[in-house]
Amino acid sequence: MHAPHDETYLNARVGIRSWLLTTDHKRIALLYFAGITFFFFIGGIAATLIRLELITPGPTLGSPDFYNRLFTMHGIVMVWFFLIPSIPTTMGNFILPMMIGARDLAFPRLNLLSWYFYIAGGLITIAALLLGGIDTGWTFYEPYSTFYATGYLILAVFGIFVSGFSSILTGLNFIVTVHKLRAPGMTWYRLPVFVWSTYATSLILILATPVLAMTLLMLLAERVLHVGLFSPQLGGDPILFQHMFWFYSHPAVYIMILPSMGVISEIVPVFARKPLFGYKFVVWCSIAIAAIGFLVWGHHMFVAGQSLYASLAFSFLSYLVAVPSAIKVFNWTATLHEGWIRFDAPMLYAFGFIGLFTIGGLTGLFLAALPIDVHVTDTYFIVAHFHYIMVGGAVMGFFAGLHYWWPKITGRLYPDYWARFAAILAFFGFNLTFFPQFILGYLGMPRRYQSYPPEFQIWHVLSSAGASILAFGYALPLFYFAWSILRGSRASANPWGATGLEWSTRSPPPPENFAATPTVVRAPYQYDQGKPCMQAGDV
Amino acid sequence: MSAATIWKCWFALMLLLAATTASAFVPLGSANIVISLAIAVAKALIVLLFFMELRGSRALVRAFAAAGFFWLLIMIVLTGADYWHRTDALAPIDQVR
């Protein structure tokens, strides 16, 4: 029904069944994108209510129980239903196969099954939150979660358990795809860094998520059957729960940040018109982060009653894992040297990412020092640290990737000046929101407090003011992206002058991605005199 | 992989099973757990290398197989290190029955 040359994956088939039963990695990416956006706004609403609540020292919006359920919802929805799936399932699904010249992922039907696991897990957890929510925090520490937690803990924990399968199957799909479906000529050192980062993320996805599955099953067994596994009232050891929970949850924070690092490593060379500085170092830093990331979880438990020996070992290993991240920041900065830097929206988001991630990473060094962590753990210093990495890093990277691949995904261009304004607004709104929380943290303001001593109020008011700016900065893209779909001008195959395989095919791409499987002739990010040298030979 | 190899492996597995069960009843103190785990590793290797044909597989498949066990080892060793060095003074807690 469409002439072959203008048939795209969007109009190749129509109807609800063509979406809900699709095995096209590009459509599944859009299905995930819808889910991600939905859960981002639910988590965002919870965040807004939290910031409103904390404007005054006393209870403002409701009872302490309401606040406890609010921050638990914010934590669970943001961690498991937005941050962990965000980049791998949307841009990973859409762009990775195109970047390596493949027609689809290794197991397309498994990919669709992953989406259904994600949606099923999400709906079960949302049901638990709507029915009354749970008041344990996203960490479900024992023995509170077994005997003292009220609310629909079993339903929510089961929802997270189900969504875990989506992570495992997606990771498995990506790993086999990168190994087996690379186009001819696409050697490992010609892979774009986004593919390497998504590969490293997938390693963590399949090696850490099963441990979460078992931990949540044991938690359910203890709460439902009253058998002694973790709570001392039944002879168990609560610190064992913390060990098993953080064995997953620390690598999980690397699941959240590694894809964003991959996106930034794609954007910086393109808008600097220069090869990435130290490609091999950046690539092996991603793998190193994925590997060493499994050795450091004990730094969440320095004051939890862990043995002195373990605390010393985990402190040293946590400093080790910081080195690859530092190397990446230096390499991004060095890439700018002697480049032709353009400041389009993706590049502004990338600058924002590097700035905020640097601050987030450096504050991590404070937390790895044992005595400082003893003072600041469980305070707002920690809240500020992980928001700088998650929101300043992962979400900024998500928006950077979105702005960078939007023309390829939708075939439309968005208004660049509005996008740049949104990037700058988000950057300043973010800093005003979370930098005061560092000061609050060192002052000793504990986490998860609805009411706090009055002398901390000034910083909370500043933080809440920043939150409103940040919320506006995140809502803006919704408008101009919608506008771009309706009336944005058509995007060419390569609007940014990038060199990857995905820019050698039409935007939006045809269902089979490439008319003929491309052969790769050179490494990524090659420019001469500012002109891109495409990875795909003259196809 | 020929039938003969399969049944030779099966026989070796049966021998190892007998050995591990027998050795469990010999009072060797903490050596018992070491022996039983060593025999278990031996049996697992027979199944992995011969029945699951890891012996003839490409290096990549062997790496995938080893990765799972290696990461499990990381978890066991690091949590075990904590428990090994833990000196707790147990306090009474009213057992909830």
Added chain:
Amino acid sequence: MHGFPWWPATASAYAGTIDFLFGSLLVVAALTSGLVFFLLLFFANKYRHGSNADRSGAIRKTWRFEVAWTAATLLVFVGMAVWGSTIYLRLYNPPADALQIFIVGKQWMWKAQHPGGQREINELHVPVGQDVRLVMASQDVIHSFFVPALRIKQDVVPGRYETMWFRADKVGRYHLFCAEYCGTDHAHMGGWLTVMNPRDFANWLEDQGGQTTLAAQGEELFRRYGCSGCHESGGTVRAPHLEGVFGSPVPLSDGSVVIADERYVRDSILNPKGQVAAGYAPVMPTFAGQVSEDDLAKLVAYIESIGPERSGS
């Protein structure tokens, strides 16, 4: 608004060392991020599209830079790790003759119990300039005893004793928080640590009512729980006499010898069959689940008091 605090109160010398460490790390972080931000902005401006900066000398040998900044970061980080660990180790070996206070955390209050028997809720009065050792237990969920002014915090896990020590050097009233989420009133489970000079502290102890000392209360419990029935002369069952036992070596039935310290006394009450004294049958019943936190502390204090006369206390 109540003022504009940007640095927490400093109530102990230890807090000073933490501030110094934090300040040094802050300087290192500021320098590093300053360098990165400066380079970002400098390159962004100098090499912006359309500027005619000199772009000829593209760096060929990149690995030289890589090795340099990798080694530099590794060195600085290892230095930080070692510095932090040495300070941390000081937290771990409490002085021997510290003033010992029992703290019990339960859902949504901190109960303190001084050796002299005085009790406080959500309050803790301590003398200035003297080492104080807190022995803490929880009755329900994990709490965390946190005094920002002293820069110390320790999670209190139910089912085991956690210890923490400090020496407050400045008189004053400092915040006390619960730092581990423990339910509805997690935010209200806190109060004040009041550091007083020794004279005021002594007066305060007095007008808390001369309750009997811990040891005296322990002796009363020693009778009530029936320990005296066996452990004192004229008892029906042959059981070791406890006078002079505390702090001295006790030969066990399996041939090993153990020092009868708090842990040994506590374990013998909760799990008597664990370490049986040499020459006695393991007939003592377990008291786990019957003897509460507070009573166990008193029994230990009593057995300690009938130990050999220790120099001072």
Added chain:
Amino acid sequence: MSERAIGFQYATVAQQREASTLGMWAFLATEVLFFGALIAAYLNYRIWLGDEFIAAASLTKVALGTANTAVLLTSSACMAMAVMTFEAGSKRAPVLWLTATALLGLAFVVIKASEWWLDYQEHLIPALNFDLARHGGVAEIFFVFYFCATGLHALHLLIGISIVAWLATAIGRGRIVPGGSTTRLVGLYWHFVDVVWIFLFPLIYLAGRNG
């Protein structure tokens, strides 16, 4: 998926075979960590709770455990024979060997169920009728692990038995022919379930037997 048609995204059959093998091994790695987390928790409790925890293991039925291990190892050998004969091209032999594998699997489940029944009568099932006075809280923790581990393993075994039964009928009816990788993958899964039991057996049944 029928064997002959190559997946839309694959260039050659060999590429598809290697991809499915890699995918299966990646899945088995996740299963290793899934069971492994439970075994790690068991080992930690063994260090933390010490001898009383180990002593509780002597309440398990080592005779039935050993018999079960023998049955499962034999079923693994039968599965290996099935895969070998299938890829050698014959059709009747693999169906027979697969049937033998499934029957041995069922035998394992029956022995396991009888063992649980004995445990039920001896009041050893936590949350149901565990006799705390006689065995104590630490023994109960051991039996929580015992039932979690053997329960999850039995569940995986039942899934394996149903897949093997389906495979036997599919080969019998000629729907699955040599060249594809389905049979090899089912073999990998079955052998994996056997490897899990190889590690569970000493930890559960042989602990604390040295008197």
